[in-house]
Amino acid sequence: MSLDVTYRSFRCPLDRPLQTADGTIDERAGFLIRLTDGTDTGYGESTPLAGWTESLDECREALDDAVDAQSNGHAAVLDAVDHTAADRHGISLALADLAATRDANPLYRDLGALERVPRIPVNATIGDGDADETVDAVDRAVDDGFQCCKLKVGRRSVADDVERVRRVRETFGDDLDLRVDANGAWTFDEAERALDGLNDLDVSILEQPLPAGALSGLAELRGNGVAIAVDEGLLEHGVDAIESAHAADVYVLKPMALGGVDVARQVAAWVGESDRSVIVTTTIDAVVARTAAVHLAAAIPNVLASGVATGDRLAEDLARDPVFIDGGTAVIPQTKGLGVENVWDEP
Ligand SMILES: O=C(O)CCC(=O)c1ccccc1C(=O)O
Numbered sequence: 643m644s645l646d647v648t649y650r651s652f653r654c655p656l657d658r659p660l661q662t663a664d665g666t667i668d669e670r671a672g673f674l675i676r677l678t679d680g681t682d683t684g685y686g687e688s689t690p691l692a693g694w695t696e697s698l699d700e701c702r703e704a705l706d707d708a709v710d711a712q713s714n715g716h717a718a719v720l721d722a723v724d725h726t727a728a729d730r731h732g733i734s735l736a737l738a739d740l741a742a743t744r745d746a747n748p749l750y751r752d753l754g755a756l757e758r759v760p761r762i763p764v765n766a767t768i769g770d771g772d773a774d775e776t777v778d779a780v781d782r783a784v785d786d787g788f789q790c791c792k793l794k795v796g797r798r799s800v801a802d803d804v805e806r807v808r809r810v811r812e813t814f815g816d817d818l819d820l821r822v823d824a825n826g827a828w829t830f831d832e833a834e835r836a837l838d839g840l841n842d843l844d845v846s847i848l849e850q851p852l853p854a855g856a857l858s859g860l861a862e863l864r865g866n867g868v869a870i871a872v873d874e875g876l877l878e879h880g881v882d883a884i885e886s887a888h889a890a891d892v893y894v895l896k897p898m899a900l901g902g903v904d905v906a907r908q909v910a911a912w913v914g915e916s917d918r919s920v921i922v923t924t925t926i927d928a929v930v931a932r933t934a935a936v937h938l939a940a941a942i943p944n945v946l947a948s949g950v951a952t953g954d955r956l957a958e959d960l961a962r963d964p965v966f967i968d969g970g971t972a973v974i975p976q977t978k979g980l981g982v983e984n985v986w987d988e989p
């Protein structure tokens with residue numbers, strides 16, 4: 643079966659930039675990938691993010707190599723992008739979408755779900771603004787039906803961040819599930835002080851309090867009432883090292899940074915063997931990668947509320963969003979493949 647590989651670049655400005663301790667994300671640029679085997683078509687997306695994946699230029703070069711390898715078959719095309727996580731995500735997704743479309747299965751079934759999954763729980767993503775901005779953003783999320791909010795922290799003092807969380811807790815009550823994500827911003831001392839305050843405010847998960855390299859510190863922070871999640875650290879160390887160091891209660895899986903939904907699915911299986919929980923998140927991707935993350939989450943048993951409700955930050959997208967975000971859940975597309983339609987047409 644001959645394979646045809648094509649790609650085009652795209653740029654999506656954000657109309658709600660995401661402030662994090664690591665900088666502000668205000669635009670996403672990447673590549674939309676199309677694979678055809680003569681009968682069926684599959685789509686993928688490579689949307690690199692500085693600090694998380696290779697650069698846009700490196701991804702473009704590797705995609706050109708993938709196009710050059712098309713006459714040598716699927717494995718050669720995938721090999722050409724093996725060293726670029728975002729491209730490997732894009733090509734492997736296009737192959738998976740093609741196969742699922744051919745078999746007339748929704749992608750999440752091909753990723754291993756044993757039965758129909760109607761919905762998965764999702765979290766709202768709240769940027770690292772001041773206390774008033776934080777309360778306003780959570781207010782919108784609660785209005786939209788979210789029951790779980792992840793607050794970005796780490797750009798200001800620990801005392802100020804704890805105060806932001808206190809304002810949210812006091813305004814919205816005890817039923818709201820609150821998480822915080824420091825994107826590696828704190829020292830061990832700061833993280834310990836933050837934990838004290840966050841535990842009192844019933845924060846359920848603290849994501850990446852320490853820099854990616856610090857594993858033993860994460861292990862020491864565990865057992866203080868707030869579950870410790872590893873995100874950046876997973877990319878640096880892998881599951882085995884993190885499990886040996888007892889450094890995480892929860893794993894955050896970003897398929898774009900891990901090199902594909904297939905890789906992320908495998909990581910989820912390993913993590914499940916150690917009785918750890920998993921959260922799937924996007925890197926604020928366009929509709930193809932975002933929908934793939936939703937299918938991935940649907941394929942993982944007992945996945946925690948996931949950070950995939952990020953589409954409303956984009957001012958433009960590649961196609962209509964097939965995923966309905968409703969009452970704190972994402973409704974899983976049940977049509978064949980990814981379920982994103984008319985994506986190759988310019989928006
Ligand atoms: O998890 C979410 O709610 C959304 C995704 C998110 O926070 C994120 C988006 C882009 C880059 C890094 C991160 C992160 O989780 O650290």
Ligand SMILES: [Mg+2]
Pocket residue numbers: 823825849850873874894
């Ligand atoms: Mg994170």
